[in-house]
Amino acid sequence: MGAGRSKAVATGLKYCTLWKADRSPACRAVMMVLDSMDLNITEVDVNLDKGEHRAPEIAVMNPLQTLPILKDRELVLHDSHAICTYLVSRYCSSSRLLPQDPGGRSVVDQILHFNSSILYPRFQAAAYPILYENCNFVLPQQIYDIESAYKDLESMLISKQWFTGCWPTLGDIALCSTLSTLDVLVPIDKTSPGRAVLISSLPTYADRKICSFHK
Numbered sequence: 500m501g502a503g504r505s506k507a508v509a510t511g512l513k514y515c516t517l518w519k520a521d522r523s524p525a526c527r528a529v530m531m532v533l534d535s536m537d538l539n540i541t542e543v544d545v546n547l548d549k550g551e552h553r554a555p556e557i558a559v560m561n562p563l564q565t566l567p568i569l570k571d572r573e574l575v576l577h578d579s580h581a582i583c584t585y586l587v588s589r590y591c592s593s594s595r596l597l598p599q600d601p602g603g604r605s606v607v608d609q610i611l612h613f614n615s616s617i618l619y620p621r622f623q624a625a626a627y628p629i630l631y632e633n634c635n636f637v638l639p640q641q642i643y644d645i646e647s648a649y650k651d652l653e654s655m656l657i658s659k660q661w662f663t664g665c666w667p668t669l670g671d672i673a674l675c676s677t678l679s680t681l682d683v684l685v686p687i688d689k690t691s692p693g694r695a696v697l698i699s700s701l702p703t704y705a706d707r708k709i710c711s712f713h714k
């Protein structure tokens with residue numbers, strides 16, 4: 500596992516370690532949040548294809564045997580949404596990524612729940628047969644479900660540039676990370692104006708950044 504390939508920069512958060520796989524949208528969301536706060540932590544690459552996430556030292560931290568996993572001193576978290584909200588609440592002085600007022604916070608939570616309960620499971624239903632069952636195409640039901648999620652997202656963006664309002668927040672990062680992988684599985688039609696807005700909000704994985712959020 501990652502020990503040999505881990506990146507120990509640890510400028511700001513020297514007690515934090517993230518176990519991650521770059522192909523995972525959940526992991527990339529955490530990495531984008533870190534980037535957007537200009538924070539570095541120790542990153543450990545875990546190879547999902549080799550089943551490294553099921554190794555005993557991982558299972559002891561996360562009984563669900565999924566990535567990402569964040570450890571900050573004695574605290575261990577294993578859900579990307581919880582990790583992102585923790586990192587921002589703990590280490591970000593600005594409230595732009597995660598508003599502190601109850602109304603603004605609820606709007607972000609609402610989007611995070613949409614990602615966690617609707618979009619991410621649809622990504623998994625489409626990707627897992629390809630990743631783990633030798634299937635080499637996305638099944639018709641999964642295409643239908645993902646297309647219908649695209650329609651819902653398009654509606655959520657009417658008269659808004661970002662899912663949570665006037666600027667991008669944690670909710671946008673989580674959705675955009677999932678969407679960037681979904682777009683590979685079921686391409687988003689770039690010719691429709693609503694879909695063009697959707698695609699324009701996608702991050703380029705190359706630099707893991709959507710934009711500078713915290714300023």
Ligand SMILES: N[C@@H](CCC(=O)N[C@@H](CS)C(=O)NCC(=O)O)C(=O)O
Pocket residue numbers: 522523524525526547552564565566567577578579580615619
């Ligand atoms: N709700 C979790 C989902 C985490 C998850 O399912 N991660 C996937 C990678 S995208 C995983 O580790 N899967 C284990 C596997 O493929 O066996 C989160 O947001 O962190």
